Amino acid sequence: MNKIKGAIIGLGKMGLSHAAIVGAHPDVEMVAVCDTSLLVQGAFKKFSKVNVYNDYLEMIEKEPLDFVLIATPTRFHYPMVKYALEKGLHVFCEKPFSLNIHEGNELVSLAKNKNLVNQIGYHNQFIGTFRELKRLHQTGVIGELVHFTGEAYGPVVTKEKGSTWRSKPEEGGGCLYDYASHVLNLVQEIIGRPVKVIGSQLKSIYSKGVEDAVYGTLILENGLSGLLSVNWSDETYRKMSTLITVQGKNGKIICDATEIKIYLKEGSKKEGLEKGWTIKYITDFAIPVNFYLRGEEYSAQIDYFVDCIKSKNESDYNTFEQGLYTDKVIEMIIADYKQQ
């Protein structure tokens, strides 16, 4: 079988990481990259064999591509994704998806009409422990849910300085779009879609112009409510740490990227879980990958995207539609905060 031809647009931290993973994929030929930084362009021209572009329009015109992976600042997602879809390319786009729900809707429809594989980079969906949490939740082992919390903490902005696109709210900078989006997406896919938010707080700690922490209450379709607590200015964490807790009538589950802790009032024979605490580790759940960079999940999501292209299957994980729903909840939080 011929290799699938792909290109990367945007070579920041995520773009470089994706480029390495795509580059190492045995079924993919990474034929081109695109970035406006002369320094980055220079490095690829000097050390790699891929074609290097300054302009994505020119790249898409000239290169015989099957897909593009877009990892630019969020405000560029809409025009780039739209152009790629119109040209018939499958698209993997970094999170968050869009800054504008109307534009996001348009892209969801376009991908659907063109029957193209579309995926958003919410990589937590490819972490084995969160997959196990979803599975356990669906079995109903902890009984009827009464509450949940979604949390993420990390040391991104720990000083009062710095000015990149991440410090501009209109460009999707800030903790809400960057950090909290991961938690909202996990809650939405594992527990259920929030339909209302109340008591939202966006707090600036060190940043000027954008929030460094997001707190609030999420209310799901079935009426279940839970708390959101996210702070990217917390240097007590070495790196981003994302935590989902679900509390049910028969126990609770606490899950992060490395372990899943299950407490049951009544044990479950079917699940092989005893009464009381059971702790399981990522070693039991990690999705096997052929190439590893920063975490299995980053490769696993690309493997999945490539598999969907190869098999022409519709994707179940991280579709544009799911990414757009996360954007909608983000908008609800902003609207709720502004209203107060």
Add this chain to the structure above:
Amino acid sequence: MDKVIFGDNQFFAVNHASDDKARAQSIRFKEDAAIINVIDQAIDTGINTFMCTTHDRIGNVCDHMRTNPSRYKDFNIYPCMPYAHKYANAVTELGIIETIKKFVPGNLFGSFAKGGYALINKDFIGLMELLIDAEMKMFKGIKTPVIFIQNILVDMILGLKMYEVFKEYDTYIRKKYNAEPGYITMNLPILLDSLNSIGIENPIICSSINKIGFRMSGGIEIYEKYLNEKQLRPIAMQVLAAGALRPKEAIEYLGKFTRLESVLFGASSKEHIQETKKLIEQNL
């Protein structure tokens, strides 16, 4: 290389199985003295090699070693650079150019001619050399016979197929530091093939090697094949598979690879250090 190499993850809240345990470790090793104390215990059990990231706090440990030369005269450090989070967080906060400016010593666009020249002329190798020198500064006066690049960077270069960078690194480490270059990776088979393809033979490669195939990308079979059949100087890390294996069975498994030169492990108590060291010496 020594059979037993002592690692530093436990000092810096790195725990691949549990964020809770990681936090407990960060509390335990809040003071540099606590780190030095455990290193001293390792030395007292006969361990003479410490493999560590270029974390700022390792600089403090090195200061201590320099002020007590007789205590540490037989002690080797294998630095592993860069401490990636330092750069990753800076890139998010400042962007790429500002990050380079922050970490390259001197004023890049002013008096420090080499750095300014390197950046303006896209002299990437010159920049790499400056960053290596910046990272190596903390080890001045300490024996560093092997110098590693961290897996995040090795695997990034590997995936991008920028193999020439490995060649330049290899040359610079040998020339400037009179040391052996080492590579940490999560992708041993692909890395070895790539290094061989640019003429780097018999490299020192540190990678996950454990009985359950944890973080052994591509699967345990191909790792075993490479360890048995290929020319390399392997160091095993993550041998306990983030705690999924008991030390005895974990290290007995390593015994079947006759070319395995060393095992890297971290521990926080004297008993654990002694036990693991003994197992390694019995099996390797």
